[in-house]
Amino acid sequence: MKLTDRQQEILALVKEQEPMTGDDIANKLSLSRATIRPDLTILTMLGFLGARPKVGYYYEGDTSDFKYMSQVQNVRVRDYMSMPVVLEEDSSIYDGVVTIFLENIGTIFVTSNGDLVGCVSRKDLLRATIGKLALEVTPLSLIMTRMPNIICISPDDTIYEAAKKINAHHVDALPVIEKQGDKNKVIGRITKTNITRVFVELGGLYE
Numbered sequence: 001m002k003l004t005d006r007q008q009e010i011l012a013l014v015k016e017q018e019p020m021t022g023d024d025i026a027n028k029l030s031l032s033r034a035t036i037r038p039d040l041t042i043l044t045m046l047g048f049l050g051a052r053p054k055v056g057y058y059y060e061g062d063t064s065d066f067k068y069m070s071q072v073q074n075v076r077v078r079d080y081m082s083m084p085v086v087l088e089e090d091s092s093i094y095d096g097v098v099t100i101f102l103e104n105i106g107t108i109f110v111t112s113n114g115d116l117v118g119c120v121s122r123k124d125l126l127r128a129t130i131g132k133l134a135l136e137v138t139p140l141s142l143i144m145t146r147m148p149n150i151i152c153i154s155p156d157d158t159i160y161e162a163a164k165k166i167n168a169h170h171v172d173a174l175p176v177i178e179k180q181g182d183k184n185k186v187i188g189r190i191t192k193t194n195i196t197r198v199f200v201e202l203g204g205l206y207e
Helices: 007-019 022-029 033-045 065-073 093-102 123-129 159-167 190-205
Strands: 049-053 056-059 084-089 109-110 115-121 173-180 183-191
Touching: 007 022, 007 049, 007 056, 022 033, 022 056, 033 049, 033 159, 049 183, 084 093, 093 109, 093 123, 109 183, 115 123, 115 159, 115 173, 115 183, 123 190, 159 183, 183 190
Parallel strands: 084 109
Antiparallel strands: 049 056, 109 115, 173 183
16 A cells, blocks of 8 residues: 555655744645645544644654554444434434434435435534424434435455545535345444544554
8 A cells, every 4th residue: 555646745845844833834736725625634643743732833754664554444334333223214303303412323224125325424414403393293304414415334354444534525414325125225434533433443553
């Protein structure tokens, strides 16, 4: 596994001019901060860059050592995914509120006859509860984000790919799906917590 050309360029730049803020790096590369944010996240998570609040990014790693990165690329979503929390689309908003707090999760996946059709977040439920909706009779389908606007992941994809999707789309969880005919069956979920666990466990191998 190799770093992208842009990631290599960021490392060389920071090594030469550290510390640098994200805006400084973006300006030097003639790119937007949003464009390089995933690269900075990956380089920081993998230990090549460090970051200090109000100071910026600084160089920490040797780009010739890819053992850690190679292991990240070999970890599959199926090895770390959690059980999904699923409700049918005709379940009420009240059911969603109770479920999300009892299960202590951030996202509920919504299905119709076993097929993923939407998802509901804590924010969706909060907006509904402070509105004028009748929570016990209004279905989740009224407030959910619908397919195909849901970012999904396969159990055979890597944790690295899951981390990139979560970061790029600013979501807390991805549904892990398997195709069953024309249906997307939810078989798990991968969250920021799952991904943090992977990096902590792999990082412990190099302490």
